[in-house]
Amino acid sequence: MSSTGSSSIHRISDLHAARQAGDRPVISFEFFTPKTEAGDVKLMEVTMPALLELAPDYVSVTYGAGGTTRTKTLTLVDAIQKQFDLTTMAHLTCVGHTRDEIAAILDEAKALGIRNILALRGDPPAGESEFSKPEGGFEFSYQLVDFIRKHGGDFCIGTAGFPEGHLACADGKLADWGYLKQKVDAGADFVLTQLFFDNADFFAFRDHMVNELGVTVPICPGILPILSSKQITRFTQLCGARMPMALQTRLEDLADDDAGATAFGIEYATRQCEELIREGVPGLHLYSLNKAHSVSAILGNLGLDHR
Numbered sequence: 085m086s087s088t089g090s091s092s093i094h095r096i097s098d099l100h101a102a103r104q105a106g107d108r109p110v111i112s113f114e115f116f117t118p119k120t121e122a123g124d125v126k127l128m129e130v131t132m133p134a135l136l137e138l139a140p141d142y143v144s145v146t147y148g149a150g151g152t153t154r155t156k157t158l159t160l161v162d163a164i165q166k167q168f169d170l171t172t173m174a175h176l177t178c179v180g181h182t183r184d185e186i187a188a189i190l191d192e193a194k195a196l197g198i199r200n201i202l203a204l205r206g207d208p209p210a211g212e213s214e215f216s217k218p219e220g221g222f223e224f225s226y227q228l229v230d231f232i233r234k235h236g237g238d239f240c241i242g243t244a245g246f247p248e249g250h251l252a253c254a255d256g257k258l259a260d261w262g263y264l265k266q267k268v269d270a271g272a273d274f275v276l277t278q279l280f281f282d283n284a285d286f287f288a289f290r291d292h293m294v295n296e297l298g299v300t301v302p303i304c305p306g307i308l309p310i311l312s313s314k315q316i317t318r319f320t321q322l323c324g325a326r327m328p329m330a331l332q333t334r335l336e337d338l339a340d341d342d343a344g345a346t347a348f349g350i351e352y353a354t355r356q357c358e359e360l361i362r363e364g365v366p367g368l369h370l371y372s373l374n375k376a377h378s379v380s381a382i383l384g385n386l387g388l389d390h391r
């Protein structure tokens with residue numbers, strides 16, 4: 085397997101390529117950049133060591149809405165790679181950045197030994213409901229993918245896929261999936277999806293991408309363990325993910341019982357992952373929400389808590 089810098093820091097496409105039939109899917113966990121110093125300490129001293137027990141293949145760190153976490157994202161990715169010798173991907177968004185700024189971020193990332201970038205358009209800054217193209221920047225993420233690919237640095241590039249179609253795509257999900265193909269054609273090496281609660285949506289999306297559009301890069305489902313009824317209502321409103329009626333009803337029953345909702349969320353995500361694995365997904369991307377408990381329980385239930 086090829087790698088650069090430390091022997092344990094790999095290009096994610098190489099992790100996928102190295103998987104043999106019957107191996108565990110490529111397991112990744114997503115973190116957001118903590119807002120406080122106490123959050124940083126907890127992530128590095130409590131959550132990360134607990135999650136390392138599960139031998140993830142890589143982890144990823146988000147780029148704050150509105151492009152607010154440039155330094156923080158790169159610093160955290162660098163710290164995780166150096167302290168834990170674990171492949172870590174930096175998310176990067178188009179929001180508020182000129183091409184020159186993006187180029188400088190890529191140069192900085194390369195200098196730090198960061199090998200993997202998730203190229204996104206990004207959520208709009210707080211208080212704004214719609215993305216607006218920055219002066220001198222990019223309108224769509226396929227342009228960012230193309231720019232990263234041409235900029236050099238030999239980055240492995242991930243891109244976002246939306247099993248239910250992207251919320252803002254007025255032309256419907258088939259049009260959105262066509263734009264995903266454009267991102268892959270621009271140079272994306274793999275796809276991580278938005279969270280979803282009905283695997284049928286993922287399978288329809290994957291089948292269309294593979295069979296109709298000829299996409300061959302790994303398409304990895306993103307799974308969110310439900311922590312509470314309130315949390316999941318907020319998330320689904322933000323990203324547009326549909327909740328099947330039975331799930332909605334169950335969560336209404338658990339509206340005042342966060343511990344019960346968390347336990348139910350572990351069970352639900354376990355069942356989702358079991359079916360996804362049976363159907364041959366190449367990876368599982370778990371939205372950890374910077375907590376180890378649910379993710380550990382899900383992988384334990386699946387018997388995937390070790391390599």
Ligand SMILES: Cc1cc2nc3c(=O)[nH]c(=O)nc-3n(C[C@H](O)[C@H](O)[C@H](O)COP(=O)(O)OP(=O)(O)OC[C@H]3O[C@@H](n4cnc5c(N)ncnc54)[C@H](O)[C@@H]3O)c2cc1C
Nearest residue numbers: 146147175204205206207224225244250252253263277278
């Ligand atoms: C795994 C994952 C991680 C994420 N991490 C972050 C993060 O760290 N920070 C953050 O701010 N956000 C993050 N997001 C959210 C993401 O930035 C938003 O959902 C954003 O609105 C869309 O990003 P995109 O890269 O898919 O955009 P794009 O691919 O640019 O798509 C944006 C919209 O434009 C449409 N579109 C795309 N190409 C074209 C075209 N050529 N012509 C016309 N329309 C087009 C699409 O259908 C879509 O509606 C993440 C999402 C996922 C799935």
